[in-house]
Amino acid sequence: MQYTKHFTVAEAVRELPLVISVIREIAALKSELDRKGYDVYRHQYFGGIGPNGQKVFPPEMEELVAKVRELNERGIEIKDLDKGLIDFPALRANGEEVYLCYMLGEETILAWHPLEGGFAGRQPITDL
Numbered sequence: 539m540q541y542t543k544h545f546t547v548a549e550a551v552r553e554l555p556l557v558i559s560v561i562r563e564i565a566a567l568k569s570e571l572d573r574k575g576y577d578v579y580r581h582q583y584f585g586g587i588g589p590n591g592q593k594v595f596p597p598e599m600e601e602l603v604a605k606v607r608e609l610n611e612r613g614i615e616i617k618d619l620d621k622g623l624i625d626f627p628a629l630r631a632n633g634e635e636v637y638l639c640y641m642l643g644e645e646t647i648l649a650w651h652p653l654e655g656g657f658a659g660r661q662p663i664t665d666l
Contacts, residue, residue: 613626648663
């Protein structure tokens with residue numbers, strides 16, 4: 539197993555109100571940083587090497603990283619900062635490890651996909 543924590547659909551849905559609030563904040567911070575010319579992926583948390591020619595990152599960057607870290611610590615993975623695309627690790631009835639997939643703007647968790655399938659491999663939650 540790749541993950542130690544797995545969500546049921548009901549558990550993931552219960553998390554959504556808080557998660558939606560956080561990913562909205564993340565998307566707003568990302569937009570502001572883009573506007574200011576910062577590449578968030580240069581931050582060490584995302585595997586980058588440092589600020590864009592500056593000595594330190596702006597406070598918005600550190601706030602964004604703190605919010606992403608908060609979700610990661612809850613077992614939730616952020617796949618796209620701009621779209622608010624997140625995945626909750628889960629198990630199918632057959633024991634296969636998958637993701638429950640949510641994108642900002644959707645009413646609830648509508649889809650799942652295999653770990654390697656990505657967004658393009660999304661399938662209806664009813665087929666889980």
